[in-house]
Amino acid sequence: MEILIRPGDITRERTDAIVNAANSSLLGGGGVDGAIHRAGGPAILAACRALRENTLPDGLPAGHAVATTAGDLPARWVIHTVGPVYSTSEDRSAILASCYRESLREAVRIGARSLAFPAISAGVYGWPMDDAARIAIETLRESADEVAGKIDTVVLVPFGASAEDAFRRHLAG
Numbered sequence: 001m002e003i004l005i006r007p008g009d010i011t012r013e014r015t016d017a018i019v020n021a022a023n024s025s026l027l028g029g030g031g032v033d034g035a036i037h038r039a040g041g042p043a044i045l046a047a048c049r050a051l052r053e054n055t056l057p058d059g060l061p062a063g064h065a066v067a068t069t070a071g072d073l074p075a076r077w078v079i080h081t082v083g084p085v086y087s088t089s090e091d092r093s094a095i096l097a098s099c100y101r102e103s104l105r106e107a108v109r110i111g112a113r114s115l116a117f118p119a120i121s122a123g124v125y126g127w128p129m130d131d132a133a134r135i136a137i138e139t140l141r142e143s144a145d146e147v148a149g150k151i152d153t154v155v156l157v158p159f160g161a162s163a164e165d166a167f168r169r170h171l172a173g
Helices: 031-040 042-054 093-110 129-147 161-172
Strands: 002-005 017-022 065-069 077-082 114-117 153-156
Touching: 002 129, 002 161, 017 031, 017 093, 031 042, 042 065, 065 093, 077 093, 093 114, 093 129, 129 153, 129 161
Parallel strands: 002 153, 017 077, 017 114, 114 153
Antiparallel strands: 065 077
C-alpha cells in the first residue's frame, strides 16, 4: 500500500473513496464534514438519513466507519468515520487509530482500492496536529499487511502548511 500526501481540498480527490471526518449524527456539520456534504450534494445526506433510519438509529460511534455514495464527488464512495474529541485527561488515541483501521476495512469491504483521508479529529475536535499525523501514519503502516493486495493507495490530504509539515515529517520518519 502506497501512502501519499497531497495537501488541498479532499473533495477534489480522485480516489475510489473519500474518508469523511463525520460527527456521530451523520447528518453533516462543519469543517471537512460540511465540505463533503456540500460538494457531494443531497445524495450523501439521503444515504446517511437511510443509515440512521435503518441500521444506526443512535448514530455512528466514534472509531467506527460506514460507507455511502459519494454523490457528485469525483470518488465513488464516502467512508464516514467519527473521530474522538481530544482530551488532556483521557487517552483516546486508540479510538483515533480505530478510525483509520476501520476506514481501511470498510474500503476493502466495498471494493475501494484507493482512498483519501483528512486529518481526523485535528480540526474542531481539537487533536494536536503533530500527534494526529503520527497516529494516522503509524496506524496506516500497521494496517498495511491486513489490506495488502486490496488497497493500493492511501492519500493523506492535510489542510494547511502546518498540517502538511506534520504529515510529511511522520511519513519520512
